[in-house]
Amino acid sequence: AQTVTQSQPEMSVQEAETVTLSCTYDTSESDYYLFWYKQPPSRQMILVIRQEAYKQQNATENRFSVNFQKAAKSFSLKISDSQLGDAAMYFCAYRSLNTGGTSYGKLTFGQGTILTVHP
């Protein structure tokens, strides 16, 4: 079974600054997706960014980028030019693409990191 670990329960950043959230995962599979989801208080989970494991190039979505290190099984999220609206719980998630496995298609989440943005 796959596991996802987020070792930072809480992080804070000043508005307009850059912050990096850490995530490590454990898997024996070679084919998978990794995601970062954002969950604001009392609001729904929103996809921030995704990375295909077969791609060496790190994914980027506007102010959000990842540092994907497949060999190290590391997947960190960098938020540049932080905004007050970025404050939320952030979850790293793994999605198996192994069609023969029981985990196929579903997401496995880390414990989450609460991000606070100070004005």
Next chain:
Amino acid sequence: DTGVSQDPRHKITKRGQNVTFRCDPISEHNRLYWYRQTLGQGPEFLTYFQNEAQLEKSRLLSDRFSAERPKGSFSTLEIQRTEQGDSAMYLCASSLGSGGYGNTIYFGEGSWLTVV
């Protein structure tokens, strides 16, 4: 299309009572997932459907839990004889396709359950 919707958003019930949550996925999404999330934790997988077929159930889903998706559209999650440990947010999600590349999973806002 307004996304994944869940009802009710909040439910307070007495221990021992039965509760039912409903999820309406995004139209034409054939996969539907249920997750449970407790405060300060990440969501944990409970079960999922492909169309009307329930393909997998987590060991977290005890015999008191049952989920259905009768016509491959909306789904219900029923908890019988609720216990205080069932207090959590129950998240529904849906996706189009069988989980291959590019099939994003979209989440609803969740249904909060408090058992007193």
